[in-house]
Amino acid sequence: MPTLTHFDAQSQAQMVDIAAKPHTHRVAVAGGYIAMQAATLALISTGQARKGDVLGVARIAGIQAAKKTSDLIPLCHPLPLTRIAIDFDEASVHHPGVCGIFCRATVETVGATGVEMEALVAVQVALLTIYDMCKAVDKSMGIHGVHVLQKQGGKSGGWQIANHEIQR
Amino acid sequence: MPTLTHFDAQSQAQMVDIAAKPHTHRVAVAGGYIAMQAATLALISTGQARKGDVLGVARIAGIQAAKKTSDLIPLCHPLPLTRIAIDFDEASVHHPGVCGIFCRATVETVGATGVEMEALVAVQVALLTIYDMCKAVDKSMGIHGVHVLQKQGGKSGGWQIANHEIQR
Amino acid sequence: MPTLTHFDAQSQAQMVDIAAKPHTHRVAVAGGYIAMQAATLALISTGQARKGDVLGVARIAGIQAAKKTSDLIPLCHPLPLTRIAIDFDEASVHHPGVCGIFCRATVETVGATGVEMEALVAVQVALLTIYDMCKAVDKSMGIHGVHVLQKQGGKSGGWQIANHEIQR
Amino acid sequence: MPTLTHFDAQSQAQMVDIAAKPHTHRVAVAGGYIAMQAATLALISTGQARKGDVLGVARIAGIQAAKKTSDLIPLCHPLPLTRIAIDFDEASVHHPGVCGIFCRATVETVGATGVEMEALVAVQVALLTIYDMCKAVDKSMGIHGVHVLQKQGGKSGGWQIANHEIQR
Amino acid sequence: MPTLTHFDAQSQAQMVDIAAKPHTHRVAVAGGYIAMQAATLALISTGQARKGDVLGVARIAGIQAAKKTSDLIPLCHPLPLTRIAIDFDEASVHHPGVCGIFCRATVETVGATGVEMEALVAVQVALLTIYDMCKAVDKSMGIHGVHVLQKQGGKSGGWQIANHEIQR
Amino acid sequence: MPTLTHFDAQSQAQMVDIAAKPHTHRVAVAGGYIAMQAATLALISTGQARKGDVLGVARIAGIQAAKKTSDLIPLCHPLPLTRIAIDFDEASVHHPGVCGIFCRATVETVGATGVEMEALVAVQVALLTIYDMCKAVDKSMGIHGVHVLQKQGGKSGGWQIANHEIQR
Structure with a gap:
């Protein structure tokens, strides 16, 4: 039966030992989307020219958030x-x-453990930043379909998931 | 036609002026869920007793993340x-x-602007923390249905949304 | 029987509600000490002139740490x-x-809850900074006697504790 | 005569050069305790079942704090x-x-310098988090006996200290 | 003779007491510029269309940095x-x-002390972000003329400085 | 024609790929100065003895800021x-x-990319900390001449710039 590795034999949370794992080049890709009213999407899509660059701000927020992953997720290295x-x-x-708007984040490292959490954090914060900028005109927005799309590197080699395999 | 208040007349991003807004008691509630395989849910549900307290760790992560909202979302006060x-x-x-697992976060302040972003950040980071702890046993998890459920306080008074009104 | 206010009726951790508490001027004083070999103390005491200002660095570290208290202690406001x-x-x-070396930190706010955690964090980080600077010459150092000395403001008014009342 | 390595020849504080030191597997263990009234300890000890999981929250706080060590202690790498x-x-x-309650933290790295400061920070913040949760029912708590218990790796190889050797 | 208020009677650094100061609306404006080769400026100026939005990224970096001022400047409130x-x-x-490129930052608060440090931090980090993005093509860039342009609010009321009054 | 590497083929900002770059010992030195009235400089220069150690505080602030560079500059690794x-x-x-006062910061790493941004951030925050401590007695201060003085390591080997080559 599988067990959760973030807990030790006494069921206490821990940041697991990765000292002996080899450093390899690792890539993770995550995606997700924010759904909104058509008028809201129109405001964003015409933004670069007339309304300000919503997606440019969200991209920077996502990049910066990926770097804060181990500060946000307690047991991340x-x-x-x-x-x-x-x-x-x-x-x-x-x-x-x-x-x-659909957001995809690609994160890479040369290290001893994977970066899927970093990619997921980048997607979530980028989508939330879009939410923040549009909330004054649309209170019905929802964030959905956030998951890991693919991973490379590490013990398991390459892996990717088909959209229909995601739990909903 | 509505405009995005986070951009000035020259379409430049800014943190908008709230100096003149009255300080009122404000509440925001947000929710969302992480879908997973039945075996994964079973590991979490029996956790308090035998596998470690996944939800206890996620709760703390969400609380701490809410306090970081203005550091994560660029134009938040x-x-x-x-x-x-x-x-x-x-x-x-x-x-x-x-x-x-469904997560609901309630955040309150006495201040000049609302706290829906803080509630959304709390939900997203709590759900991501669950993801982190379970990813070794389930790669099919997805996060969905994240949105604001209700707000109180401020100019608009009370407001809440029905599940079917959320954009998907 | 007393209960722990950081847990709700279902025993879940929460950041407790302080919205209705009045804002008053509050002061907290905390103290503690780091014990060391006499030769180590001598290095610090003559520092300003010849060895570098250990206590000056520790003071800045303590001040900066006090400002991070709500980021370090999960349920702090x-x-x-x-x-x-x-x-x-x-x-x-x-x-x-x-x-x-004995360290005393005084922290003040005008707010709805006390600042004893901020004072304690300042003391601990200041003492740890001394530890860091001296650890190459003394591995026997220990930190002891860290506690709140006095509080002013808030519902309980003024309060102070005698050294012999501290639990050891 | 020993000197403090965190200060250069002009007695100015610096983050010392570790570029040429080899990367080795390093472990540090630190410990310390918080003393309290018997009734307070009883509240914590029965917590898992009825009063909320004080130690579970403190464990997460300590883990997260260890990752912030170089942000808290000015001259840490x-x-x-x-x-x-x-x-x-x-x-x-x-x-x-x-x-x-006695707290012990074990921290590991593969790197060019030791992790005793990270272990000490973890202990201190875990103990302070216990303080925070219990302060409403016990103002007499004190934190004592915080020190490094053992180190492995690096130039000095293995090292541990007996309780009676600690300075008090 | 004037004295430096960040030091007490024993010449120890402190975060000064502002508890008794009234909360007023305060504004600070700071400016500064980064000098570069003409070819570098041309890359930035045509950026929105073809090379990426250097100034858009720098603006977000400056806004986020202003919010970190009390974390960067040790004695800031x-x-x-x-x-x-x-x-x-x-x-x-x-x-x-x-x-x-010249950068001007305007920061406002309703509070007990001024926000000129926040405006200066915003300018410096925005200019450094431009430096970062252009450093691969121009190693001769320099940052100059960073100072406070004007302040409003607080005891001193309004104040502004002429360019020729700035110390160089 | 040179291009800005922080933007991809679609002109979108990104943190560029350094996975394949070798880890080498790298050094960067940056400098800059804060100009002030003679009376202000006198207060600082006599500080160690009578007015508090302005430069000691600024040094610590600069060291701590260098460690926050990737949090401040969005596309820094x-x-x-x-x-x-x-x-x-x-x-x-x-x-x-x-x-x-002239400030020079030297920063080193063993890594895949240079540390000139870390050195520049250290200089800027050290100079701003001096500004903060002296602003009550001198509102005419200005920060100037901030640039990279030299770099070692990496593909380009050693490099340094003469003062007259800096753009002003």
Whole structure:
């Protein structure tokens, strides 16, 4: 039966030992989206020219948040991230029929453990930053579909998940 | 036509002026859930006794994250929070048929602007902390349905949203 | 029977509600000491002139740490501190026969809850900073006698404790 | 005559050069205790079941604080910690006759300098978190006996200290 | 003879007492510029369209840094900022003949002490962020002319300084 | 034509990939000065004895700030700094005729990218801390001449700049 590695034999939380794990190049990609009213999306999409660059601010917030992951998630190890990149699309590209913004974060390190938490934190904070900037005009926004898309490096090698495999 | 208040007349991002707004008692409640395999949920649910207290760790992470909101969300004002509380339920209580954990965060202040971002950050970081602790046994988890449930205080008085009104 | 206010009726940790408490001027004083070998104390005491200012560095570390209290102690409220002061004495002034440094921190606010945690954090981090600077020459140092000396303001008015009343 | 390495030839504080030191596996263990009234200890000891999990919250606070060590202690180097574990006992196990909680923190890294400051910070913040949660029912608590118990790795190899060797 | 208020009668650094000072609306404006080669300025100026938004990233960095002022400057009080705005111009608008970018930060609070340090921190970090993004193509950049332009509120009422009055 | 590496092919900001770069010993030195009235400089220069140690506080602030660089500058990588040292001189030593304080910061790492941003942040925050302590007696202070003096390590080997080459 599987057990949760963040707890020791006495069921006490701990930051698990990674001293003996080899340092390898690791990549994690996470994604998620914020759904909104069509009028809200229109305000963002025309932003660069007339309304301010909502996605540019959200991208910086996500990059900075990835670097704070071990401060936010209690049992995460601090890791020397070697790359962070964040992309946005209209959500309908990935989720037909959804009105909103999809965010994908790619985080890399050369280290002893994976960076999927860093990628997830980047996505969540980028989406929340969009929420913050749009909340005055739209109170119905919701954040959905946040999960890890793929990982490379480490003991398990490469791995990716199909959209339909995600628990909902 | 509505405009985004976080951008000035030249479309530059700014932290908006709240100096003249009265200080009132404000409450915000946000919620969201993490979906997972049934075996993962079983590990968490029996945790207090045998596997370690996943939800206890996630609750503390969410409380601490709410206090970091203005550090995470670039245009948020720092606010003196007067209360933070986080509750968990099985997700099926709120979303029939969903297997996972629902998180609700309540944040309060006496201040010049609302605390919905603080409540959302608390929910997201609490759910991500659950993700972190369970990711070794379940790579299919997804975070969904994160939104503001209700607000009290401020110019708009009380407000709450029905589940079906949320954009998906 | 007394109960712990940081837990709700379901025994869940929370940051307790202080919205309705009046804002008053509050002062807390905490103290504690680090014991060391006589040769170590001599290095510190002659420091200003020849060895570098150990206590000056420790004072700044303590002041800065007091401002991080709500980030360090999970259920502490963020408070707008209005004054922080840190004093050092030879420990023998307060604890006859002890060789080392005594630290006292005074923290003030105008707010809805007390600042004893901020004063205690300032003392602990100041003493740890002394430890850090001296650890290469003395591995026998110990930190002892850390407690709240007095409080003013708030519902309980003034309060102070005699040294012999402290639990050891 | 020994000198304090954190000061240069002009007696100015500095973060000392560790570029040429080899990276080795290092472990540090620190301990300390908080003394309290018997009724306070009883509240904590029965906590898991009825009063909330004081020690669970303190454990998370200590783990998170260890990761902030280089932010708290001015001349500490940032280090990639590979393990953090925190244990609690009744203080009387280690200090006969003392009523309270003993905390031990174990911190590990693979790096160029030791992690005793990280272990000490973890102990101090864990004990302060217990203080915070119990201060409403007991103002006589004191923190004592905080010191490094043992170190492994680095130039000096293994080292441990007997309780009676600690300066008081 | 004037004295430095951040030191007490024993010449020890302290965070000075502001508990008795009235809360008033306060504004501070600071400015400064980064000088660079003409080719570097050209890369930034055409950025919005083709090279990425250097000034947009710098603006967010400056806003976020202003909120960290009391964490960076040891004796600064934490203050609830009510507005932060950052503007950029070509430096030649303010300093004829200079090739580069001028940054002006406006910070406001309703509080017991001024916010000029927050405005200065915002300017410095915004300019350093420009430096970071351009350093691969220009190693000759320099930051100059950073000072407080004007203050409003508090005991001294309004105040502003002429460019020629600044010490160089 | 040169391009800005912090932006990808779609002109989006990113933290650039350094995974494949070798880890080498790197040093960066930055400098800058704060100009002030002669009476202000006199207060600082006599400080160690009678007015408090302004430069000692500024040195600690600069060292601590260097460790926060990746938190302040959005696209900077977190780096394990191996040494930080900060020196002060009267400004006239480096800039004849200038009344004030010159600050030089030396930062080192063994890593995949340079540390000039860390050195610049240390200088800026040290100078701002001097500003903070002296602002009550001198509102005419200005910060000038902040730039990188030299770098060692990495692909470009050694490099240094003459004062007259700096853009002003």
